[in-house]
Amino acid sequence: MTMKSRNCERRRVLLKPQIDLTLDVIVNGEDGLPPVILLPSSMRDSGEFEDVAQYIAKAGYLVLRPQPRGFGASRGSLENLTLHVLADDVAATIRDLGKGYPAVIIGHAFGHYVARVTDLDYPELVRGIVIAAGEQRYQNDSTLVVSLERAADEKLPREERLKHLYHAFFAADSDASVWLTGWHPELRPVYRDAGRIPSKNEWWPVSHSPILDLQAAQDPWRPLQSRNELKNALHSLVTIQLIEGASHSLFPEQPVMVANAIINWIKTLN
Numbered sequence: 104m105t106m107k108s109r110n111c112e113r114r115r116v117l118l119k120p121q122i123d124l125t126l127d128v129i130v131n132g133e134d135g136l137p138p139v140i141l142l143p144s145s146m147r148d149s150g151e152f153e154d155v156a157q158y159i160a161k162a163g164y165l166v167l168r169p170q171p172r173g174f175g176a177s178r179g180s181l182e183n184l185t186l187h188v189l190a191d192d193v194a195a196t197i198r199d200l201g202k203g204y205p206a207v208i209i210g211h212a213f214g215h216y217v218a219r220v221t222d223l224d225y226p227e228l229v230r231g232i233v234i235a236a237g238e239q240r241y242q243n244d245s246t247l248v249v250s251l252e253r254a255a256d257e258k259l260p261r262e263e264r265l266k267h268l269y270h271a272f273f274a275a276d277s278d279a280s281v282w283l284t285g286w287h288p289e290l291r292p293v294y295r296d297a298g299r300i301p302s303k304n305e306w307w308p309v310s311h312s313p314i315l316d317l318q319a320a321q322d323p324w325r326p327l328q329s330r331n332e333l334k335n336a337l338h339s340l341v342t343i344q345l346i347e348g349a350s351h352s353l354f355p356e357q358p359v360m361v362a363n364a365i366i367n368w369i370k371t372l373n
Contacts, residue, residue: 110132110133111131111132111157111160111161112131113129113130113131113153113156113157114129114130114131115127115128115129115130115176116128116130116200117176118169118195118196118199118200120192120195120199121179123179123180124178124179124180124192125176125177125178125179126169126170126177126179126192126195126196127169127170127174127175127176127177128167128168128169128170128196128200129149129150129156129167129168129170129175130165130166130167130168130200131153131156131157131159131160131165131166131168132159132160132164132165132166133165134165134200135165135202136163136164136165137163137164137165137204137206137207137230137369138164138165138166138167138197138200138201138202138204138206138207139159139164139165139166139167139206139207139208139209139365139369140166140167140168140169140193140196140197140201140206140207140208140209140218141155141156141166141167141168141209141211141214142168142169142171142193142208142209142210142211142214142215142217142218143168143171143174143211143213143214144211144212144213144214144236145212145213145251145291145294145295146251146255146286146287146288146290146291146294147282147285147286147287148170148171148174148175148285148287149168149169149170149171149174149175150168150170150175150285151285151354151355152168152211152354154354154358154359154362155354155358155361155362155365156168158358158359158362158363158366159362159365159366162362162366164207164369165200165201167196167197167200167201167206169192169193169196171189171192171290171294172184172189172192173287173290173293174287174290177192179192181290181293184293184294184296184297185297185300185301186216186217186220186297186298186300186301186306187220187224187300187301188297189217189220189297190217190220190221190223190224190225191224193208193217193218193221193225194221194224194225194228197225197228198228203228205227205228205229205230206228206229206230207229207230207231207232207233207365207369207372208221208222208229208231208232208233209232209233209235209365210232210233210234210235210237211235211236211353211354212235212236212237212238212324212351213294213298214235215232215234215235215237216298216303216306218232218233218234219232219234219306219307219310220301220306222306222310222311222312223301223305223306223309223311226311226312229311229312230312230372231312231313231314231315231368231369231372232310232312232313232314232315233314233315233317233365233368234314234315234316234317234333235317235353235354235361236317236318236319236322236324236325236349236350236351236352236353237316237318237324237325237333238324238325239324239325239326239329239332240303240307240329240332240333242324244323244324246270246271247270247271247323247324249267250267250268250270250271250272251267251271252288252291253267254267254268254271254272254282254286255286255287255288255291256288257283257286257288261283264283265279265280265283268282268283268352270323271323271324271350271351272350272351272352273350273351273352273356274319274321274348274349274350274356275321276348277348277349277350277352277355277356278355279352281355282352282355307333307336308336308337310337310340312340313340313341313342313372314333314337314340314341314342315341315342315344315364315365315368316333316334316341316342316343316344317344317346317353317361317364317365318330318343318344318345318346319345319346319349319350319351319353319356320345320346320347320348320349321348321349321350322349322350322351322353323350323351324351325351330343330345331343342368342371344364344368346360346361346364347360348360349361
């Protein structure tokens, strides 16, 4: 990857889109550059994307990581939270820090729900969507959900948590210990319920924007038989790319490969 000399130091900005809403946004890159949004997975915040954010920013983009409500210094009502409300927060970030320029939105795992609904609700603000380690449309492996909840439980023994991290999130050759911290299980019920509204059937088969379906080769949430399911539904809108040596956590496992894939795909967009 060719890195240009740019000011990509991490900084924080607090936005106040409404009197009762504060959005804590981690920013990498220079103002005025094309915006790229990074949205985190379930029970985790966007601070852990630093390596990938730096790579993307150095390639000439303004990388914005709005923390979900309840994470970092983001504060807003958690009552009746829905994907529509979370999409509102993303849109507010694009309008303010991205100056309304259409953004590429990268959603990691649960974050891709928010990315897709932002495209549904605010197509004028979305240039493209990256689904990073998105699960198959209909998830039927209940052991993965169990591992999600147990991996996040800091009261459990380290070895038990590592077992669940490797089962659901990390390839065998990866270092799963990096995810022993950074969990917010107290917010799990709120965001689990938010992820159900609107129904997946309303947004999964629809897109106004091109999509990069960035799949981890060892991801149990996205088994082999589901590799082409989104492309079969949305056809030429979807580009599939496989990242080897990674499972569902993806970003801490292969940050350079992930960043390269995203940057190269963005260059193909109008």
